[in-house]
Amino acid sequence: MRIENKSRFQHSLSDPAEFTLTLELVPSRAGRGTAHDRALAFAREAAADGRLQAVSITENAGGHPALAPEVLGLEILELGLDVIIHLSCKDKNRNQIESGLFAWDRAGLRNLLVVGGDYPQRGYRGGAKPVFDLDSVQLLDLLGRLNREQPGGDRRNPIVKGLEPTSFCKGVAVSPFKHLEAELAMQYFKLQRKVANGADYVITQVGYDARKFQELLIFMRQQQLNVPVLGNVFVPTPGVAGLMNQGKIPGVVLPDHYYARFLTDFTEPDKGRKKMLQRAARLLAVLQGLGYAGAHVGGPGLTFTELDYILAEREAVKSDWLEFITEFSCWPEESFHCYQKAQDGTGLNSEERTAGAELSTSLTYEMSRWFHDQAFTEEGLLYRQMSRLCRRFASGAGSGLLDLFEYYVKFLLYRCQHCGDCTLPELAFRCPQSGCAKNILNGACGGSRDGWCEVYPGRKKCFYVEVYNRLKKDGLEKSMQEGFLPPRDWALNETSSWVNFFMNRDHTNLRK
Numbered sequence: 001m002r003i004e005n006k007s008r009f010q011h012s013l014s015d016p017a018e019f020t021l022t023l024e025l026v027p028s029r030a031g032r033g034t035a036h037d038r039a040l041a042f043a044r045e046a047a048a049d050g051r052l053q054a055v056s057i058t059e060n061a062g063g064h065p066a067l068a069p070e071v072l073g074l075e076i077l078e079l080g081l082d083v084i085i086h087l088s089c090k091d092k093n094r095n096q097i098e099s100g101l102f103a104w105d106r107a108g109l110r111n112l113l114v115v116g117g118d119y120p121q122r123g124y125r126g127g128a129k130p131v132f133d134l135d136s137v138q139l140l141d142l143l144g145r146l147n148r149e150q151p152g153g154d155r156r157n158p159i160v161k162g163l164e165p166t167s168f169c170k171g172v173a174v175s176p177f178k179h180l181e182a183e184l185a186m187q188y189f190k191l192q193r194k195v196a197n198g199a200d201y202v203i204t205q206v207g208y209d210a211r212k213f214q215e216l217l218i219f220m221r222q223q224q225l226n227v228p229v230l231g232n233v234f235v236p237t238p239g240v241a242g243l244m245n246q247g248k249i250p251g252v253v254l255p256d257h258y259y260a261r262f263l264t265d266f267t268e269p270d271k272g273r274k275k276m277l278q279r280a281a282r283l284l285a286v287l288q289g290l291g292y293a294g295a296h297v298g299g300p301g302l303t304f305t306e307l308d309y310i311l312a313e314r315e316a317v318k319s320d321w322l323e324f325i326t327e328f329s330c331w332p333e334e335s336f337h338c339y340q341k342a343q344d345g346t347g348l349n350s351e352e353r354t355a356g357a358e359l360s361t362s363l364t365y366e367m368s369r370w371f372h373d374q375a376f377t378e379e380g381l382l383y384r385q386m387s388r389l390c391r392r393f394a395s396g397a398g399s400g401l402l403d404l405f406e407y408y409v410k411f412l413l414y415r416c417q418h419c420g421d422c423t424l425p426e427l428a429f430r431c432p433q434s435g436c437a438k439n440i441l442n443g444a445c446g447g448s449r450d451g452w453c454e455v456y457p458g459r460k461k462c463f464y465v466e467v468y469n470r471l472k473k474d475g476l477e478k479s480m481q482e483g484f485l486p487p488r489d490w491a492l493n494e495t496s497s498w499v500n501f502f503m504n505r506d507h508t509n510l511r512k
């Protein structure tokens with residue numbers, strides 16, 4: 001059955017006079033039960049009320065298995081409320097994603113929030129296999145192609161003729177709440193890639209700092225990223241706030257001194273619930289005052305009555321938003337801010353950029369770049385010899401030897417995984433197949449914390465923090481703002497990337 005999506009959400013987003021409100025629902029690990037009944041009851045009330053433009057439904061949130069979002073999504077659409085479906089890269093390969101998109105298109109589920117996704121956690125009899133066949137930028141590219149009727153798009157997968165175009169509206173996420181320069185820069189650079197690859201709107205990570213919320217808007221305006229942004233307004237329970245403070249929710253940072261305020265609130269008879277709802281109302285007012293296009297409200301167990309209270313309270317206080325800035329000033333001064341603090345007493349930003357840190361580089365990086373420039377650029381001293389060698393060994397008895405030689409050298413230097421399509425030169429000579437837990441090719445995920453990888457906190461630095469630091473030393477960090485690396489081509493697995501480069505089989509020879 002095809003259900004026409006009214007897309008009130010899309011109309012609201014495209015109207016600058018509207019403040020778009022959405023709410024996040026998190027399905028539980030069951031097909032039936034009271035959690036889903038509550039979600040549907042909430043949606044029924046919200047549809048009748050009319051102030052929410054859509055509910056968004058998470059997909060295996062936190063990396064845990066849960067009811068597929070489209071199931072609740074279709075039931076909620078039938079109730080007359082618009083729906084945003086989260087689409088993540090963690091559990092499905094590109095073909096399964098495409099197949100699912102055709103199903104959602106047919107069913108009328110066309111508003112998406114495209115994310116890389118939290119690393120998969122324990123499921124049936126153990127930890128689930130992380131997939132991450134695509135990253136979020138590649139997924140946006142696929143969605144753009146489906147909207148333009150061309151899902152193929154390279155010479156090995158020609159454009160499919162006669163397809164009905166889809167009309168997906170593609171949201172993305174970004175976090176201004178990062179402590180280190182490298183983490184923050186990689187978030188903003190990746191946002192630029194997302195917008196260049198078709199993002200229609202943006203939702204921020206959870207946070208409670210007005211200056212950081214404003215920083216994102218200034219950056220987007222300066223970079224002419226003209227897409228609407230919804231700020232995240234999260235109402236935590238005591239248990240969830242504790243997890244946020246301990247860094248147990250990927251990408252969410254709740255600084256100690258701000259968490260201390262929450263702890264004081266939690267001692268009250270209602271466990272601080274009223275204070276939390278008032279805080280949410282004030283944050284909504286601040287976001288609207290700063291110029292956000294809307295807000296994305298969330299929180300475990302939030303009832304419609306509580307949402308009604310938040311929205312009514314927001315109406316009552318919204319003209320006082322500047323007075324609440326100090327209440328939402330939780331980000332440590334010593335953490336990196338993109339812009340210097342304004343001297344006008346507001347506690348917000350000026351438009352003057354902050355100078356970043358000086359960085360050093362490594363010998364492996366310098367040597368690798370030198371060899372690459374000599375052997376793989378046409379002006380290089382070794383280019384002709386390398387080209388001749390690779391073309392001669394492209395097939396026949398010697399090809400295996402050359403392949404093995406390349407693999408062992410690169411394994412020793414970079415822990416090469418033999419993907420056959422080398423992206424070392426674009427990524428500061430760090431291998432994303434061995435260095436990034438999610439094998440992301442187009443910039444950092446949102447999960448890092450204090451520069452550590454989401455998957456190996458305290459043990460392994462975020463791959464993209466290291467890439468940024470290396471590139472910045474050479475003044476090349478802005479190369480991460482643009483460009484597009486296509487997904488790994490598994491047809492090249494365990495073949496020589498050197499040969500593939502000279503035989504025009506790798507990503508450097510694919511048209512976008």
Ligand code: SF4
Binds near residue numbers: 433434497
């Ligand atoms: S990107 Fe591929 S070829 Fe290059 S080092 Fe990594 S696994 Fe090896």
